[in-house]
Amino acid sequence: MFGVKNAWWKIITIVFLLYSVIGGMWIKLIPAISGVSKSQITENDKVDVYVYNGWMDSEQGIKAWTIDYTEKNETQWQASVKVINKQKLELSFPESPYPENQTLHLVVETPAFRDTLFNAFYFKVDSTRKSGVLAVQKIEPRRKMLNLYFGFPNREILNETIRNLFFHVPIWFAMMLAGAIGMWHGFLFLRKGKMDDDIKAEKYLKTTVFMGILGLITGSIWARFTWGTWWTFDVKLNGAAITVLIYVAYLVLRSGVKDEIQRAKISGVYSIFAFFMMLLFVMIVPRIYDSLHPGNGGNSPVSDYDFDSTLRMVFYPAVLAWMGLACWISQLNIRYQRLKNLKEDEI
Amino acid sequence: MIWRLIQFEWKNDVRNASSIIGILLYIFTVLFFCLQSFIKTPDAMVWNNLFWVVLIFSAINATSKNFSQYNRGRFIYLYTTVKPQHFILAKILYTILFMLAITAITVFVYAGFFGFGPLQKSNIQLYVLTLFLGTIGFAAILAFMSVLAVRANAGNAITAILSIPLLIPLVLAVTELSRLAINNLPWDLAQSSITVAACVDAMVIALAYVLFPYLWRE
Numbered sequence: 374m375f376g377v378k379n380a381w382w383k384i385i386t387i388v389f390l391l392y393s394v395i396g397g398m399w400i401k402l403i404p405a406i407s408g409v410s411k412s413q414i415t416e417n418d419k420v421d422v423y424v425y426n427g428w429m430d431s432e433q434g435i436k437a438w439t440i441d442y443t444e445k446n447e448t449q450w451q452a453s454v455k456v457i458n459k460q461k462l463e464l465s466f467p468e469s470p471y472p473e474n475q476t477l478h479l480v481v482e483t484p485a486f487r488d489t490l491f492n493a494f495y496f497k498v499d500s501t502r503k504s505g506v507l508a509v510q511k512i513e514p515r516r517k518m519l520n521l522y523f524g525f526p527n528r529e530i531l532n533e534t535i536r537n538l539f540f541h542v543p544i545w546f547a548m549m550l551a552g553a554i555g556m557w558h559g560f561l562f563l564r565k566g567k568m569d570d571d572i573k574a575e576k577y578l579k580t581t582v583f584m585g586i587l588g589l590i591t592g593s594i595w596a597r598f599t600w601g602t603w604w605t606f607d608v609k610l611n612g613a614a615i616t617v618l619i620y621v622a623y624l625v626l627r628s629g630v631k632d633e634i635q636r637a638k639i640s641g642v643y644s645i646f647a648f649f650m651m652l653l654f655v656m657i658v659p660r661i662y663d664s665l666h667p668g669n670g671g672n673s674p675v676s677d678y679d680f681d682s683t684l685r686m687v688f689y690p691a692v693l694a695w696m697g698l699a700c701w702i703s704q705l706n707i708r709y710q711r712l713k714n715l716k717e718d719e720i
Numbered sequence: 721m722i723w724r725l726i727q728f729e730w731k732n733d734v735r736n737a738s739s740i741i742g743i744l745l746y747i748f749t750v751l752f753f754c755l756q757s758f759i760k761t762p763d764a765m766v767w768n769n770l771f772w773v774v775l776i777f778s779a780i781n782a783t784s785k786n787f788s789q790y791n792r793g794r795f796i797y798l799y800t801t802v803k804p805q806h807f808i809l810a811k812i813l814y815t816i817l818f819m820l821a822i823t824a825i826t827v828f829v830y831a832g833f834f835g836f837g838p839l840q841k842s843n844i845q846l847y848v849l850t851l852f853l854g855t856i857g858f859a860a861i862l863a864f865m866s867v868l869a870v871r872a873n874a875g876n877a878i879t880a881i882l883s884i885p886l887l888i889p890l891v892l893a894v895t896e897l898s899r900l901a902i903n904n905l906p907w908d909l910a911q912s913s914i915t916v917a918a919c920v921d922a923m924v925i926a927l928a929y930v931l932f933p934y935l936w937r938e
Contacts, residue, residue: 563934611892618885625881629874639872642931643882646864653923654889661912 386697393691397539400683402426405527406481406490420452422462424481424488425527429456434484437464439477450477525683534598539687541591543695545613548584549651551577551699552620556648559641569711571637574644576706578623580699585617608662612654619647721802725810726817733818739785747778747826755833764838768898772891775826776858780883782822783815783862784876804936808867808928815863816856823855838902846910847901853917854894860921861886864928871935886924893917 402425410421422437429435435456438449452464462481479490525535555577562570592610593603604610623643630636659666733740754770762770798807831839839847865883872878893916900910 611889615885615888618888622882622885626868626872626874626878629878630872632873635872638934639868642934643868645931646927649923649927650886653919657919658889658916661915 382697383701386694386701389690389694390698393539393543393687393694396687397536397691400687401524402527402533402535403524404428404483404486405488406479407532409479409490417465417467419463419465421457422464422479422481424460424462425532426524427460427462427483429459429462429483432456435462436482437462437480439466439479523683530599534595535684537591537595538684539691541588541595542688543692544584544588544591545655546692547695547699548581548588549655550696551581551584551703552648552651554700554703555581556644559644562637562641563645566634568633568637571641572710572714573703573707574637574641575627576710577703578620578644578647579706580703582617582620582624583702584695584699585613585620589613589617607666609655609659609666612658615654616647616651619650623647721806722810722813725802725806726814729810729814742785743778743782743822744825746781747774747822747829750774750777751826751829751833758834761835761837764902765899767834767838768902769895771826771830772854772895772898774830775823775854776887776891778822778826779819779855779858779862780880782819783859783866784879799936804933805929807936808864808932811867812860812863812925812928815859819855819859820852823851827851841904843901843904843907846907847898849914850894850897850901850917853897853914853921854890857890857894857917857921857924858887860924860928861890864924864932867928867932867935886920890917890920893920 404424404426407423407425410423432454435454436451437454438451440449450466452466455463455465457463481488481490528535555574558570558574558577561567562574592613596605596610597603623640626643627636627640630639751774754774861883862879865886866879868882869876869879893913897910897913897917900913
């Protein structure tokens with residue numbers, strides 16, 4: 374097709390990349406309670422409840438109630454609901470059915486979805502005024518969802534940044550792949566001594582550095598909006614930064630050696646060394662220490678809870694797309710270098 | 721054979737006594753400078769971290785002189801007489817022994833200047849183990865990287881550029897370990913850091929052993 378040999382994987386790369394960028398940005402998050410307005414209110418008071426992506430037009434079919442923390446007691450405290458706008462409800466609670474201090478979950482149900490905000494309120498009986506006080510308390514917020522919408526999971530802290538999953542993670546996968554291919558060509562050079570393998574190794578490892586820097590940038594942005602800081606001294610972050618430094622050192626080493634064959638040999642050895650060190654720092658060390666990342670140090674891996682089919686549907690193509698992109702960039706560089714060498718030979 | 725090569729290295733170093741004296745002078749000067757810049761005795765954490773910083777830079781300095789006396793002729797002579805695996809193992813072992821001596825000297829001079837204060841209530845076995853793990857790792861990484869740099873004819877700066885990224889995880893692990901040792905915390909807290917330091921040490925030595933033969937031939 375297009376008169377280009379072996380173009381099929383490039384086409385797949387383009388299609389998957391477009392799909393993951395457009396799909397990853399276009400698909401909405403499913404509705405979820407994003408917050409409650411007041412921290413302390415008395416009985417018969419009104420609370421505003423914000424529902425992200427809620428799209429609520431009328432009171433028809435919308436219900437809201439609280440259930441107590443233990444969930445043994447089935448007492449529901451039904452609130453009357455008034456829709457203020459598409460993303461905002463006003464709840465007013467009548468006389469409380471709860472006799473004593475309780476932690477309460479808030480449930481909002483519409484025809485299309487139901488969302489529970491765990492530990493939304495702490496209801497305390499005020500003995501002096503004989504009326505209840507609702508105190509918003511967010512201990513270990515978790516969500517249980519039921520919805521008829523098609524969308525990505527909407528989780529506390531992550532919120533819209535969940536889309537970064539289609540960039541940050543595939544970029545690291547692509548980096549590992551480029552590093553592995555680069556190492557393989559370095560190894561082939563050491564075995565067979567063809568200069569072409571050296572060109573390939575260099576270009577793949579250049580892509581590795583590029584992808585590593587992209588991975589650090591996307592990770593940094595993600596950390597800013599979830600952990601609240603651009604950079605933190607987490608093991609995995611350290612490992613990633615060190616890996617990028619090692620590959621930068623590889624490029625410095627290459628530029629330092631004049632003799633071509635000697636350069637190819639030394640950089641081949643260093644690329645193998647660097648790859649195994651990368652495996653150690655990125656794969657093994659974060660599993661020994663505790664990391665903030667999902668899947669490390671007691672944090673459950675992403676697939677445990679919210680890595681649902683919608684995410685998978687975009688995530689796996691994104692991984693393939695970024696891996697393809699890494700190979701493609703490297704191959705263009707390789708071909709450019711070959712042409713440059715040919716030209717030099719002619720002169 | 722390895723033992724012969726180690727002796728050979730030692731004779732070389734003794735012949736160029738200036739390099740050894742240079743390293744000792746370096747340690748004394750740096751520590752004296754540190755002593756002058758602190759008005760009062762530093763607390764345990766500063767004491768610990770400063771020690772590792774001093775040790776890393778004396779290690780880099782010590783190994784950068786590693787191959788200064790190796791010219792092309794000597795390589796060709798070695799090439800005809802020894803196996804590359806023996807050569808690299810001897811080089812790493814010699815560097816480890818040399819670095820252990822440097823570490824011991826640094827510890828005592830350091831303690832002479834700043835006192836043994838933080839070590840008095842510490843878990844001394846863990847501290848010594850940390851010193852060993854750290855020194856072995858530094859020596860192995862720096863020895864292999866200086867071989868690479870020598871084969872690249874690229875000067876000493878390249879050794880530092882190549883080895884510093886590799887040293888960082890090891891440094892993080894050993895500073896953590898010595899912090900645990902100084903605070904006399906139980907051994908099971910130290911397990912993960914010991915594993916990491918030992919992994920880095922073992923991996924570097926293994927990779928050097930496997931990869932060095934490719935660098936040997938010219």
